Amino acid sequence: MRHTLSVLVENKPGVLTRVSGLFARRSFNIKSLAVGETEQPGISRMTIIVEADSAPIAQVKRQLNKLINVLKIVELHPEESVERRLLMMKVHADESRRTGVLQVVDLFRAHVVDVQPESVVIESIGSLPKLEALLRAMEPYGVIELVQSGAVAIGRGDHSITDQLKEN
Incomplete structure (x- = not known):
């Protein structure tokens, strides 16, 4: 089963290593990991996606809570959150192929961010199924190179998990 964890941590050296190490010690393969600062100074949010049964993930969440620099853990459910990824790809697009490539770019509401005589770099932000399509x-057309970010996710509604930190 797929689990998306939103983990608030203190923005300090070594926190990423300790958190990811906890998953490694439990033999969980992290499918996606993204980390960035939040609206709160000194606090970062880690979005971690793993495939695991519910019982082991509950144990990992309890162990994460014990780590010194971990402030809050929330599991985000698909119907209660929004998730996006960034994908950039370099595609063969010489004169004979460029029109077809640009039509696909428009169809997917993606963007061309670099044009060279024989290729283009395309950027797209969206859900995993959209990016896979x-x-x-x-x-x-021939994908030359591909890079993508881990997923970032946020809960729906007017509440924030950082608000919950202020309440505690």
Whole structure:
């Protein structure tokens, strides 16, 4: 089962290593990991996606809570959150292919961020299924290189998990 954890941590050296190490010691493969600062100075948010059964993930959440620099852990459920990823790909796009590539870019509401005589770099932000569909649509043109970020996710509604820190 897929679990998306939003983990608030103090923005200090070594925190990422300790958190990811906890998953490694439990033999969980992290499917996606993204870390960035929040609206609160000194606090970062880690979005971690893992495939695991519910019982082991509950144990990992308890162990995460014991780490010194971990402030809050929330599991985000798909129906109660919004998740996005960034994908950039370089695609063969010489004169004979460029029009077709640009039509696919427009269809997926992606953006061309670099143009060279034989290739273009395309940027797209979206859900994993959208990005996978874009990649499949570009395969006939020849994907030269691909890079993508981990997922970032946020809960829906007017509450914030950082608000919960202020209450504690």
